[in-house]
Amino acid sequence: MTLPVKIAVSGARGHMGRAILSALADDPAFTHVCSIGRTGGDGLVDRSVAIETADVILDFSTASAAAELAELCAERNGPALVIGATGFEADELERINRAASKVAIVRSGNFSIGVNMLVGLVAQVAGTLPAETWDIEILEAHHRRKVDAPSGTALMLGEAAADGRGVALSSVERRSRDGMTGERPAGEIGFSVIRGGGIVGEHSVMFAAGEEVLTLSHSALDRGMFARGALAAARWVMGRAPGEYDMQDVLGLTRK
Numbered sequence: 001m002t003l004p005v006k007i008a009v010s011g012a013r014g015h016m017g018r019a020i021l022s023a024l025a026d027d028p029a030f031t032h033v034c035s036i037g038r039t040g041g042d043g044l045v046d047r048s049v050a051i052e053t054a055d056v057i058l059d060f061s062t063a064s065a066a067a068e069l070a071e072l073c074a075e076r077n078g079p080a081l082v083i084g085a086t087g088f089e090a091d092e093l094e095r096i097n098r099a100a101s102k103v104a105i106v107r108s109g110n111f112s113i114g115v116n117m118l119v120g121l122v123a124q125v126a127g128t129l130p131a132e133t134w135d136i137e138i139l140e141a142h143h144r145r146k147v148d149a150p151s152g153t154a155l156m157l158g159e160a161a162a163d164g165r166g167v168a169l170s171s172v173e174r175r176s177r178d179g180m181t182g183e184r185p186a187g188e189i190g191f192s193v194i195r196g197g198g199i200v201g202e203h204s205v206m207f208a209a210g211e212e213v214l215t216l217s218h219s220a221l222d223r224g225m226f227a228r229g230a231l232a233a234a235r236w237v238m239g240r241a242p243g244e245y246d247m248q249d250v251l252g253l254t255r256k
């Protein structure tokens with residue numbers, strides 16, 4: 001791998017984008033070549049410029065913009081992508097999956113090392129505790145400006161719990177409860193969402209049985225940890241074969 005790695009940032013004006021720019025400035029292994037805007041101007045460049053100049057593009061923009069960018073990179077067989085945008089629709093995920101046949105893409109709802117360790121633990125516990133007697137609830141809290149719910153991280157944790165039980169999350173998830181909902185069915189995975197103030201990120205997975213409760217949790221204290229994880233993903237994905245990867249791959253934690 002040739003150093004420094006040339007990085008372009010999409011979504012540079014957002015919270016995560018600014019954290020990444022700060023981390024780039026402190027790490028000599030990388031150089032920031034440009035930030036992307038749909039029309040350029042005001043210090044931003046068009047996506048075509050970034051595609052021509054960067055080794056890796058870090059995207060923390062929106063789900064629709066990330067899907068479009070993945071397709072553009074695939075058309076030109078590069079550069080590699082690290083996607084941290086969340087709130088994807090099914091068709092957008094499919095577009096990214098198709099693009100990954102031409103370029104290497106790391107996509108994750110969370111780039112924290114601690115969160116990705118939590119993902120592995122949740123899968124392990126869910127696979128051990130019987131669904132008939134242990135209910136799973138996922139609670140997440142974020143700042144008031146976050147636009148998607150549940151968070152990408154909460155959905156990662158839900159997928160891990162479902163994987164541990166050998167089921168599809170879509171077949172057992174409950175996104176909300178209101179009114180006369182009836183008795184909870186066995187095996188259901190529930191989600192609860194809090195939005196308020198400046199909360200960086202709080203995630204808990206509760207395993208509740210009749211006589212005891214086990215809770216696994218993670219608290220984010222500073223966005224710098226996400227930025228450092230995203231840069232680790234950028235370093236890892238450069239030169240990789242085409243495919244869609246996640247932080248479990250980057251950290252060597254992929255479940256077998």
